[in-house]
Amino acid sequence: MEKETPGTPPKENKSSKPKRQAATTAKATAPEYLYPGKRSAMGKRNDLAFEANRLALQADLDRLDLPHALETLHQQQMDAGFIIDDLAGVRYFQCIHDHGDAYFIGQFNPKRANRGAGSGRSVPPPGVETVATPSCKCYLCTDNVRWQSRGIQMYYQFMVNAHAFNAMCNPFPFMPNHVTIAAAEHEPQSWHKKAVWEGDKIERLVTDLYDIAHQLKDWVCFYNGVGAGASIEEHVHFQAFKFPDGHGLFPLQHIAGKVESRTRAATIMSDEISTTVIDANDYPLTSFRITGERTKAIKAVVERIKRWSAVVSGAASANLTAIWEDDALVIYLIPRNRFYSRSTGMAGTVGGLEVLGEFIFCTAEEDKIINEQRVNFEYMTAILRGVTPPKIERLNANRSRA
Numbered sequence: 001m002e003k004e005t006p007g008t009p010p011k012e013n014k015s016s017k018p019k020r021q022a023a024t025t026a027k028a029t030a031p032e033y034l035y036p037g038k039r040s041a042m043g044k045r046n047d048l049a050f051e052a053n054r055l056a057l058q059a060d061l062d063r064l065d066l067p068h069a070l071e072t073l074h075q076q077q078m079d080a081g082f083i084i085d086d087l088a089g090v091r092y093f094q095c096i097h098d099h100g101d102a103y104f105i106g107q108f109n110p111k112r113a114n115r116g117a118g119s120g121r122s123v124p125p126p127g128v129e130t131v132a133t134p135s136c137k138c139y140l141c142t143d144n145v146r147w148q149s150r151g152i153q154m155y156y157q158f159m160v161n162a163h164a165f166n167a168m169c170n171p172f173p174f175m176p177n178h179v180t181i182a183a184a185e186h187e188p189q190s191w192h193k194k195a196v197w198e199g200d201k202i203e204r205l206v207t208d209l210y211d212i213a214h215q216l217k218d219w220v221c222f223y224n225g226v227g228a229g230a231s232i233e234e235h236v237h238f239q240a241f242k243f244p245d246g247h248g249l250f251p252l253q254h255i256a257g258k259v260e261s262r263t264r265a266a267t268i269m270s271d272e273i274s275t276t277v278i279d280a281n282d283y284p285l286t287s288f289r290i291t292g293e294r295t296k297a298i299k300a301v302v303e304r305i306k307r308w309s310a311v312v313s314g315a316a317s318a319n320l321t322a323i324w325e326d327d328a329l330v331i332y333l334i335p336r337n338r339f340y341s342r343s344t345g346m347a348g349t350v351g352g353l354e355v356l357g358e359f360i361f362c363t364a365e366e367d368k369i370i371n372e373q374r375v376n377f378e379y380m381t382a383i384l385r386g387v388t389p390p391k392i393e394r395l396n397a398n399r400s401r402a
Contacts, residue, residue, distance in 0.1 A: 028052035031130040031143055038127030047128075050151045061156050066215040070167055071242070073156045074177045077169040080152045084171045085111040093370070095377040104251050104380040105358040107174070108370060112348075113362040115172035115231075120148040133186065140182040140235040142166055157184065160211050163204075167240075174353060174360050175220075175241035181212060182237040189233050190226040190338075191305075192314050206301050206320065206331075209238055210294065213322030214329055218243050222352035225317030227338025229351020239352065251357025252332060253325070255282050256289045272296050279396060284384035285355055286392045288333040291325075301331050304395070308335045311394045315339055319355045332356070336389055343386030345379060350387045359383065 028051040033039050039047075057076065061069040077083050089110060096103045124136045124147055133143040145153050145168065155166040164184035187193075191202040205223060213221040221240045224230040230237075249257070259278055273292035280286060290300050301320070309316040317338040322331050334355045341349045347363045354360070359380055361370060369375055 028055055032132065033127055034129040034131055034134055035127050040126065043125055043127060046151065047146060050146050054154055057154055058156065066158065066212075067217070067219065067242075069156055069158070070179055070216075070240070071177055073154065073167060074169055074179070076154060077152075080154070082149060082153045082171055083169055083173065084114070085109075085173060087173060087176065090174075095375065095380055097377050102251065102255060102377070103357075104377060106361060106370065106375060106380070107358065108361050108367055109174055110362055110367070112172050112174060112360055120150055120153070122148070124148075138186060138232070138235050140166075140168070140180065140232055140237055141186055142184070160208050161204075163208060165208075165212070170239075173241070176244055177219075177240075177242040179240050180237050181221075181240055182235055185236075186234070187236045188226075189224075189230045189236055190317070192309075192316075200302075202305055203298070203302050205236070206298050206305070209320060209322050210298055210329065210331065212238065212240070213324075214294075216240060217324045220321065220323050222319065222321040224319055224352045225336060225338065227341040228317040228319050228334075228336040229341070229349050229354070231349075252278070252283060252287060252355065253323075254357075256287070256332075258282070273300055275300060277396060280388075284381050285334055285388060286396055287355070289330060290333065291328050291330040294329075297329075297331060301333055304333060305335075308395050311391050312337060312389065319352045321352060321356060335392060335395060336387065340387045340389060343383045345383045345386070350383065355384070 028048055030044050030047050030051075057073075061072055064072060074083070078086070087109075091108045093106045093108075094103050095106065124144075128143075128147050129136060130143040133141040135141075136144055136147075138144055139148065142155060145155060153168065155168045157164055157166050159165070166182050166184055167179045168182065170178040170180055191205060209221060209223050213219070219240050219242050221238055223238050226233050256276055256278055259282055260276055273296045274290070276289040278287040278289065288304060290297055290304075292300075305316075305318055308318065315337050317336040319334040319336060320331060321334075322329060324330070336355075343350055346354075346359060346361065347366060348360060357380075361367070361375075366375075
């Protein structure tokens, strides 16, 4: 077990940087329909035209590194009209503690209230079902993307660790360049559900998240577990967005830095791994900040998630955020219980952004209480405490053990 040692993050091992692999492009072909006789000639023509257009975009984006590929995809999707919100109407505010420098961030984002309705159609045209995706209900399976968005939603496929992922822009974003990065395979989001993948599912999830984030230095990448903000539970996906200019640290990052500064003098620093425990004395949700050499950092995250699963069994969930701090890639692990996904005081679920300390408000009622100045530091603290998982103290009981 790693020694839990707050302190200055170890420098990233540059030799361990994963290299992005371009997805293989090919000539446009029609999908393998489940009921080919039901698909009309014009429908097949539309499918071929979509795929030809997508492959042309794929070829252009393959020439770029991953950050610029995602930014260019965002530009294309804005121009095509798939992205509904340019974020111009979002209002930000801070709530600062009366007796310290702790703070929370709020954003009023009215268009997020419409995200449940989607931006396309829900009834498929005749014969569109494919062998690869017999269910038309999943918004992240690419054979559904074509007809659901009426042909305007494009995606960019790239490879990480020999696994294919499809980057898709979010039509109702909450941050700049907000994309969903979905596994090409249709797999459940929960690590408790059996996967067709070979090997340990949670290890693959953490490894792929780490290696995607490693290529996105000015971005934030995160995984929301089931009951921890995941809006699509039947398909594995991450989310990523570009760090907004002038945004500053997320509140959880700020608190983690304070904890490190307070404990550094009494701590022996490891040269390979560092785990900072942020407990209820410092932040409403127990959190773990893990950084260091790639393999050891991934192992430390995986082991702690498995330990949490052993404590609460199938109720275990988590939020995982991968973010660069100076020259080190850091993982924030916030253990969750899938039965506690919502809290009083906020209409939406408490997900990856909220556990970092930034809250999305989107309804007229929430706008009213913000304008009445009823949303303050204590209000936001209560939201996070409302999703505090039972038995979390068992995970944190042996924090001082090497």
